[in-house]
Amino acid sequence: MKDIIQQLIQQAIEGLISNKTLPPVTLPSIKVERTRDPSHGDLACNIALALAKSSGLAPRELATLICENLPANQLILSTEIAGPGFINFFLAKTAKTDVVLQILEQAACFGHNQQGHDEAGKPRNAQVEFVSANPTGPLHVGHGRGAAVGDSICRLLSASGWNVTREFYYNDAGQQINNLATSVQLRCQGVGPDDSQWPEDGYRGEYIVELAADYMAGKPINGALALAEANNSAAIRDYAVAYLRNEQDIDLKAFRVGFDVYSLESALYSEGKVDSTVAALIANGFTYEADGALWLKTTDFGDDKDRVMRKSDGSYTYFVPDVAYHLGKWQRGFKTVINEQGADHHSTITRVRAGLQALNVGIPKGWPDYVLHQMVTVMRDGVEVKISKRAGSYVTLSDLIEQVGCDATRYFLVARRADSQLTFDIDLALQKSNDNPVFYIQYAHARVCSVMRQAVEKWKPFDLTIGKEHLNLLTSDAELALLKTLAAYPDCVASSARDFAPHNVASYLRDLAANLHAWYASGSQQKEWQLLVADDTLRNARLTLAEASRQVIENGLELLGVSAPEKM
RNA sequence: GCGCUUGUAGCUCAGCUGGAUAGAGUACCUGGCUACGAACUAGGGGGUCGCAGGUUCGACUCCUGCCAAGCGCGCCA
Structure with missing residues (x-):
């Protein structure tokens, strides 16, 4: 209906231009909006206000001319000019009830659109990466927000004609994994956080104890063998990662979130993607050596300082595999890529985009898109909840689902704008009333x-x-x-x-x-x-x-x- | 100090690519069921939209400066 009125207005204005009533102005996009106040009719248009200046007429005068030249249409009962020069449209009954017929006809598809289609009317591909939690512990509330927001974005894109790929990226190759493996191994050897050998950045949660116990008990998980050898650090590492990935999968399933593709950072190394990316960056002249490290000139692309790519110990910083990973996304043909992640990682955006630009393979400047969500705090009985028994230092997603259910958890985590901080009120989520x-x-x-x-x-x-x-x-x-x-x-x-x-x-x-x-x-x-x-x-x-x-x-x-x- | 994000009713938040009298919920006050599920609903009070400028016919919305909060500012991820 909005489209119809848009066209009628356009015809009216073009008519006024061709009979010289109006000078040949260029038409801005004609916006027809639903009115908030029923006394303003059903739909309203501000075109007379927008065109007043360029046409040299007073808004109300222009609005009158447009109304007089509006082609007749059965769906429009009447028009009126209101306020500074709005044109209000009062619609015929059928124009208002037709939506019911559309809904019943289209059923589950009602509301869908074709934004995602290309010129030929085929769905374009979009890839959404979200959650992407390190396999170092159970998912926390922040991951839950990422899961709820990311998954709903995917659902919205699908409903808008996109062919969506949901992707989860595991950082399973960095220092954090070493810390995890060390923590588990120590637990296998009977060493805990209270002992002097326990490292500063070791993982202290109860789940490490459970993990170590299962490994020592010989319970295999997802293809990883539990060798029960407390000194076999490689086996422990593989077991720990498999164990925690499995646990995250269980939580996500309970949260009704699934993925099409799981990408592993370790695979980028083993397949040589990291090395080839670094080689390309060097070849393109955007790197230099200093202080025993290799640096990327990210300042050439808007960063406030250059960043180390290869540390003096020879290993790469985390953002290098990230660049390799995103190059892979581009090479897989995704022109539309959205990364949903916590705002505490926002500094990676500049670096990843800089690295992609430095590769000089035709990737657009602002690619990929990012949706960042701010922190979540959990309240119960008016006090902030900070820890869970298992994870120790944070509230887990499974805690929330268990306490308030999947529906309430998903709704609350997605109901606020991603870029504002969120307070999750457990008491409110549990209420069965108008409040909730x-x-x-x-x-x-x-x-x-x-x-x-x-x-x-x-x-x-x-x-x-x-x-x-x-x-x-x-x-x-x-x-x-x-x-x-x-x-x-x-x-x-x-x-x-x-x-x-x-x-x-x-x-x-x-x-x-x-x-x-x-x-x-x-x-x-x-x-x-x-x-x-x-x-x-x-x-x-x-x-x-x-x-x-x-x-x-x-x-x-x-x-x-x-x-x-x-x-x- | 620099960067990103936020600042709207006592509280929690919306405000659609600038549009008419800034909206919900909650809390507070006053009403509505021998029920098509009252797990609901009708109405009332409550605002210098952080502050100050600017652009515009028109600014919560865009620009600049300032103030405040959160996050980030590692050869961690």
């Missing part, structure tokens, strides 16, 4: 399902055909508000996908649920507004609207990875 948006939204869904069950028991089965034919009977303020919100869903999906901003879906669903509850409650105030009225046509029209609303809630929750229960 997850339950509020799920309750709206369950409520519609309940009404449908009641309809069958008290009257006749819901007849969609009758309902669709009598949507014009939907006339109350609550019904009109609901229709308007439903019509906004596709835009919500499109803009959320474009901005990699799943939190918009979360707040949309809250609004939609509120509209639904308000409509339902209007029937408690006045019986004639109930959904289940005696009149067959009216009842079925309302149930059709209810079913469409239910469908959109289900679709939206799906984008967040949250379930849509029929009973609660």
